[in-house]
Amino acid sequence: MELVTSKKNLVIAGQPYEGFPILLWSSMESCVPVNKFFRHYLLRGAIGSKRSWISIGRALYDFFSFLQAHELDWRDVDRGEAKSLVAAYRDYCLMTCKLARNTTRQRLTYICKFYEYALKEGWVKRLPFAHEERTVKRKPGFLAHLDINGGRVMANNVMPRTDRTLPKFLIISEIQSLLAATENIHHRMMMRLALHTGLRREEIASFPLAYVFDPDKAKRTERNIRVRLDPFDGSGMVTKGSKSRTIFVSRQFMGELYRYMTKMRGERSLTNNRSPQSLFLNQCGKSYSADGKSLNRIIKICGKRAGINVHMHMLRHSYATHTLVSLQRNPASGLEPLVFVQRQLGHSSIQTTMVYLHLINEMADEAVLAYDDELNALAEALQ
Incomplete structure (x- = not known):
């Protein structure tokens, strides 16, 4: 059995969808049920980003590979007292492959959707x-005290319980070290845009020149x-799921972006006659x-130079955590902290x-600062 990428573009409503995952048997004949499921599940918009499609295909591929290796039929759902096919695959992932529980849960989610x-x-x-009834911890939020379920929910019985892994973020001293270790002004401005707005990496890469003034x-x-x-205004902006949203940028930082655009960015743009739409350009x-x-x-x-293990999404977590803290400590702003951060980050669900909220309960007092002002102060010290 082999997972391949379709060589022909799938056309839906006149629009080509490249890279649609197709599951093939070893005989190179299409596995019709799985591919029919793909078209139903993916093209109806259940998954916002098409970049996730291949990983979903691989999850189904791995499951069917497991069945084929053990000479099992995916339609054998009446196994009496024997372990179900999905439960057997779960244990294979956890015990044989030593996969993380959250990774296994993600794979099982797609397999259960298929069934x-x-x-x-x-x-x-x-x-x-x-499905079985499980007890879960109540999540803090609006009207949480009125939860009539007593913290009990119906859950899929093949799913391993989730690991509570909180996002990692940078404290102010680590941000200072990271920016100080970043000598390249172009790289530093990209990091600062992430730290000031919480944009995703693709949103930073495509952030349009037209948005700066x-x-x-x-x-x-x-x-x-x-x-x-x-993403539809012709500026080249890329967002997750091609969803539009409005963000807030401080006036001071917009001024810094404008000065960067008119001075530093212009040097790089001279090497390219096509005049790219994006604010940030590579050395070419x-x-x-x-x-x-x-x-x-x-x-x-840059993080390695500063002695910090960091990735781009960690800057997004840092923005969200520090901004939420700052808004909660300054109720006079009139903003609902959680709703503001949700809209700024572009989360579909406030959950x-x-x-x-779990992160800020673990933060030390010295990390609780007026975030945007602190970042601006750091930037001025580096100039």
């Missing part, structure tokens, strides 16, 4: 798993400036790749944002 679809299509008579010439004088991230005067992976390599190298 739910197979049941609906009549390919199997029942699901190879059941001289704040001194703006009619309004508020401290923060609204910037609309719109070209835009960074749309996925922003090269930015991750840059920050890892995703709530993980930062």
